[in-house]
Amino acid sequence: MGNGFKFNLYPEVEIDPGGTIHLVYYVYSTSTLEFESVEYRKSTNGGNSFSFQTTVSNYSGSKPCECCPADIVILPDGNKIAAFRDDNDNIRDIFGTRSQAGSDYWGDLFQISYEDFVISYCPSSGPSLDNMESTVAVGYMVGINEVPRTFLKISTDGGEIFGDSISVDPSVESDVIQDYPSLAMTSDGMVHIAWEDHRDGSDIYYGSMMAGESELSSIQILNDDGSGESQREVRMVNGNDGFVYAVWTDKRNGDDDIYFATNYSQVVVEETQPPIPITPVLHQNFPNPFNPETVIRFELSGREMITVTVHDILGREVARLLDGIRFDSGVYEVIWNGTDTGGSLVSPGVYFYRLTSGYSYQTRKMVLIK
Numbered sequence: 001m002g003n004g005f006k007f008n009l010y011p012e013v014e015i016d017p018g019g020t021i022h023l024v025y026y027v028y029s030t031s032t033l034e035f036e037s038v039e040y041r042k043s044t045n046g047g048n049s050f051s052f053q054t055t056v057s058n059y060s061g062s063k064p065c066e067c068c069p070a071d072i073v074i075l076p077d078g079n080k081i082a083a084f085r086d087d088n089d090n091i092r093d094i095f096g097t098r099s100q101a102g103s104d105y106w107g108d109l110f111q112i113s114y115e116d117f118v119i120s121y122c123p124s125s126g127p128s129l130d131n132m133e134s135t136v137a138v139g140y141m142v143g144i145n146e147v148p149r150t151f152l153k154i155s156t157d158g159g160e161i162f163g164d165s166i167s168v169d170p171s172v173e174s175d176v177i178q179d180y181p182s183l184a185m186t187s188d189g190m191v192h193i194a195w196e197d198h199r200d201g202s203d204i205y206y207g208s209m210m211a212g213e214s215e216l217s218s219i220q221i222l223n224d225d226g227s228g229e230s231q232r233e234v235r236m237v238n239g240n241d242g243f244v245y246a247v248w249t250d251k252r253n254g255d256d257d258i259y260f261a262t263n264y265s266q267v268v269v270e271e272t273q274p275p276i277p278i279t280p281v282l283h284q285n286f287p288n289p290f291n292p293e294t295v296i297r298f299e300l301s302g303r304e305m306i307t308v309t310v311h312d313i314l315g316r317e318v319a320r321l322l323d324g325i326r327f328d329s330g331v332y333e334v335i336w337n338g339t340d341t342g343g344s345l346v347s348p349g350v351y352f353y354r355l356t357s358g359y360s361y362q363t364r365k366m367v368l369i370k
Contacts (some may be wrong), residue, residue: 001041001043001304005030006027006028006029006030007024007027007028007029007030008026008027008028008253009023009026009028010026010067010069010070010126010139011023011024011025012024012025012069012070012071013072014073014074015074015317016078016136016146019044019046020042020044020075021042021043021047021050022040022042022045022072022080022325023037023040023041023042023043023050024038024056024071024072024082024096025070026038026039026064026066026069027039028066028267031366034066035063035064035066035196037055037056037057038044038055038056038057038070038082038084038102038238039053039054039055039056039200040055040056040072040082040099040106041053041054042055042104042109043293044144047252048275051104053104053245054104054105055065056070056082056084056106057097058233059354061255063086063087064085064086064087065084065085065086065087065122065123065279066087066122067128067357068084068085068092068122068123068125069126070082070083070084070126070127070220071083071126071128071129072129073129073130073131073159074131075134075136075158075159076100076103076133076134077129077158078102079098079099079102079158080098080099080101080103081094081096081097081098081129081159082096082097082099082106082129082135083096083097083112083127083129084096084107084140084158085123085124085126085127085140086109086135090118090119090120090346091116091118092117092119092122093111093112093113093114093115093116093142094112094113094127094352095109095110095111095215096109096112096139096201097110098108098109098110099161100286101251102292105277106170106267108259109189109331112127112153112162113140113142113151113153113165113167114137115142115144115151115165117143118143119143120356122205123141123148123179124142125140125141125148125179125180126140127139127140128140128182128183128193129183129354130183130184130185130210130238131159131185131265132186132187132189132238133152133368134156134157134158135155135156135189135211136154136155136158136159136162136184137152137155137185137191137193137211138151138152138153138154138162138183138219139151139152139168139181139182139183139193139195139313140152140153140181141178141179141180141181143297144174145174145198147174147175147176148167148175148178148179149164149167149178150167150168150178150179150181150193150195150369151167151168151193152165152168152170152181152183152193152210153166153285154166154212155193156211157213163164164214166214166215166216167210167238168193168195168205168207168219168289169197169205169216169219169322169363170215170313170315170352170363170365171206171311171315171352171354171363172197172199172313172315173199173206173315173316174314174316176197176199176315177196177197177198177199178195178196178198178205179195180195180196180232180233180234180245181193181195182194182234182236183236183238184236184238184244185211185238185243186238186242186243187240187242188242189210189211189212189213190208190209190210191208191209191210191211192206192207192217192238192244192247192263192326193207193208193236194206194207194214194222194230194234194236194238194246196232196233196234197221197303201230202230202231202232202257203221203223204221204222204223204231204232204234204246204248205219205220205221205222205232206218206219206220206221206246206261207219207220207326208224209288214365215218215324215363215364215365216363217282217362217363217364218360218362219360219361219362220360221298222234222246222248222261222363223248223250223252223259223261223361228252230249230250231248231249231252231259231288232248232249233249233282234243234247234248234313235248239262239264240309241264242286243261243262243263243264244262244263245260245261245264245349246260246261246262247259247260257326262369271293274348280298280300280304280306280355280357280360280362281297281298281299281300281362282296282298282353282362282363282364283296283297283298283364285297285336285343285353285364285366286366288367289366289367289368289369290338290366290367290368290369291348291368291370292336292337292338292370293336293338294335294336294366295333295334295335296308296333296334296335296336296353297331297333298308298331298332298334298355299330299331299332299334300327300328300329301329301334302328302329303326303328303329304326304327304357305324305325305327305328306308306322306324306325306326306327306332306355307320307322307323307324307325307355307356307357308320308322308334308353308354308355308356309321309353309354309356310320310336310351310352310353310354311351311352311353311354312349312351312352313349313350313352314345315352316348317340318351319336319339319340319341319346320341320342321334321336321353322330322334336353338368346368347368347370348368348369349367349368350365350366350367351365351366351367351368352364352365352366355364
């Protein structure tokens with residue numbers, strides 16, 4: 001279904017509610033292996049045949065990054081958005097292009113990320129797109145001080161305008177590599193994202209947030225093996241049942257195996273019963289902004305060993321409020337008085353507080369004012 005006279009790579013597929021299959025892929029010269037274009041095809045008969053290919057990257061002045069896969073989403077009105085990493089004199093931000101419902105042709109380029117990510121080689125990390133109705137989410141990597149970090153952006157108007165960049169975990173140390181995000185949205189408006197994270201070796205991390213929020217919660221390690229071995233190439237999809245499903249390459253046993261994780265649950269809760277959190281719940285501090293002190297509240301559904309830390313904007317730990325204390329189920333509060341571990345007052349600004357339990361943790365933002 002690709003170009004039979006060319007070298008084809010990086011296929012990405014999406015199926016719309018009417019059953020039409022939409023495909024984007026990269027085309028290279030068979031003689032020189034040089035990148036030529038991103039192409040699009042569709043099938044309206046279940047894949048028995050595909051339309052003639054049309055060029056997605058129909059613009060001049062720059063080109064898609066030749067080894068960073070593209071992605072595609074289909075909106076409720078049938079319009080399509082394809083996104084890819086651009087290469088304009090080694091500035092490699094995320095761009096997109098649109099195609100109208102019923103058309104195979106693609107319009108002008110529009111910019112999604114604005115980090116001015118400069119890198120002299122192809123980072124092999126493309127964007128991950130998904131949508132639920134007219135809400136579109138994109139996950140992507142950029143280099144911050146030459147360290148790959150993962151971000152996401154959200155549009156609530158069908159991709160016309162994307163909001164601010166959201167770091168998947170701003171509290172982590174500034175030298176930690178985060179890359180190769182995979183993103184999915186569920187019908188409740190939740191954005192789910194998984195990525196490769198190298199803070200303790202090479203793990204697959206996951207977090208989620210409601211569209212419209214500004215930070216992830218329930219951040220946790222999916223592979224959960226503690227081996228320190230390489231975990232990579234995560235892919236996550238929405239099962240159209242309210243749950244997400246993830247697979248990745250896992251080397252915990254010495255070989256490249258495929259592992260699987262999901263948030264699917266068969267537990268049924270009676271409507272008369274209040275929902276019980278299956279993981280610790282970290283609430284927003286109050287007051288916020290604050291001076292001189294603030295209250296951090298969390299609740300537990302069972303006996304847990306809890307650590308609560310405070311980090312600055314660069315991810316450095318400045319205070320440890322709880323250190324491996326075991327609590328029974330219930331609601332608890334801890335107060336931070338704006339001092340570091342040595343008892344000195346910290347400077348006003350943005351801070352992050354983190355609750356850690358086992359292999360999972362949650363992070364929220366707070367602001368200390370003068």
